[in-house]
Amino acid sequence: MGDYRRRAPGKSSILALCLLSGVTLGILAMLRISPPTGLATPTFTFVKEAQASLLIVASLAIVAAPLTAVVRQRLGRVSATLERPLHLSKFVRGPAAMAFALGIFVFAFWAVADVLGGYNGYNSSFVAHPYLQKVLFASGLVYLRPLDAGTQASISIAMAIAGLVVLRSGRGLGQAIKDSFTLFAAPVAAIFELALWYFAPDDMTWHAIDALWVGGTNDMGWRALDVAGGAFIFSNWLVLMVAILLIASRLPFLGVPSQLLYRRVGEIAGRRKSFHRTASHTPSSSTVAEGRERLREERLNRHPTQSSG
Numbered sequence: 001m002g003d004y005r006r007r008a009p010g011k012s013s014i015l016a017l018c019l020l021s022g023v024t025l026g027i028l029a030m031l032r033i034s035p036p037t038g039l040a041t042p043t044f045t046f047v048k049e050a051q052a053s054l055l056i057v058a059s060l061a062i063v064a065a066p067l068t069a070v071v072r073q074r075l076g077r078v079s080a081t082l083e084r085p086l087h088l089s090k091f092v093r094g095p096a097a098m099a100f101a102l103g104i105f106v107f108a109f110w111a112v113a114d115v116l117g118g119y120n121g122y123n124s125s126f127v128a129h130p131y132l133q134k135v136l137f138a139s140g141l142v143y144l145r146p147l148d149a150g151t152q153a154s155i156s157i158a159m160a161i162a163g164l165v166v167l168r169s170g171r172g173l174g175q176a177i178k179d180s181f182t183l184f185a186a187p188v189a190a191i192f193e194l195a196l197w198y199f200a201p202d203d204m205t206w207h208a209i210d211a212l213w214v215g216g217t218n219d220m221g222w223r224a225l226d227v228a229g230g231a232f233i234f235s236n237w238l239v240l241m242v243a244i245l246l247i248a249s250r251l252p253f254l255g256v257p258s259q260l261l262y263r264r265v266g267e268i269a270g271r272r273k274s275f276h277r278t279a280s281h282t283p284s285s286s287t288v289a290e291g292r293e294r295l296r297e298e299r300l301n302r303h304p305t306q307s308s309g
Helices: 011-033 044-074 076-083 090-120 122-128 130-138 150-168 173-199 201-205 236-248 253-283 285-302
Strands: none
Touching: 011 122, 011 173, 044 076, 044 130, 076 173, 090 122, 090 130, 090 150, 090 201, 122 130, 150 173, 173 201, 173 236, 201 236
């Protein structure tokens, strides 16, 4: 069934553990500082989403090792391509580094403006915090204002992730993608959601960005217009939970149940193969009886005068 050995926790696992611990402490602090009540109370839709997500994670924790082995066996070329290190030139890594830095800057700017604005939005942030407006004009972001802030933030974080994937492609494209989402994008999203929880807790039940208003009212970002709307499917609570699960997926001990099951199934399969191999080389009772009868006839033919009794 293939080889699937347990590996000692590496730097990525230790980093994931530290990040998860930090996010967990942040959640515990927010539960004490600003308990989710009123409009901030997680909706029934989110509760069902949380249950389904945890069920999926638990299932993957059990079948991850066999599933990985099957994928490697059936999609050998794709798997080999994803695992092969890519040694890119500085002409590629340079623009990737610039894309990563620029993406982080733009996303961080609009994230700060968003959370500091509270329920009143970005414009109130520029009034209450003049330095934000100075950064807006000095950086040239003011010329991108035809795009709403949510769109700019989404594009910038996607650009940062793409740049990081290129920068870490020396470890293999698959590993670079996994690291970029679980150890970068997920922690960034978790920190933003914790900040939003602190500055505008009622918005945790709102859609994460304007384009994801599915389930609620298409209010174009105006919270006051969706009071009578339904529960948003892609709420900020959901983003926070998914971010936590992505970080937790890098913890090494989560794969232990799957590894044990995989090893056990492999041992059982090996025993069955050994048994069938042995059985195929072991003569049956009818074959033994026929052989004895044949020997007896040969003896009688050699000594016809002897009695058969």
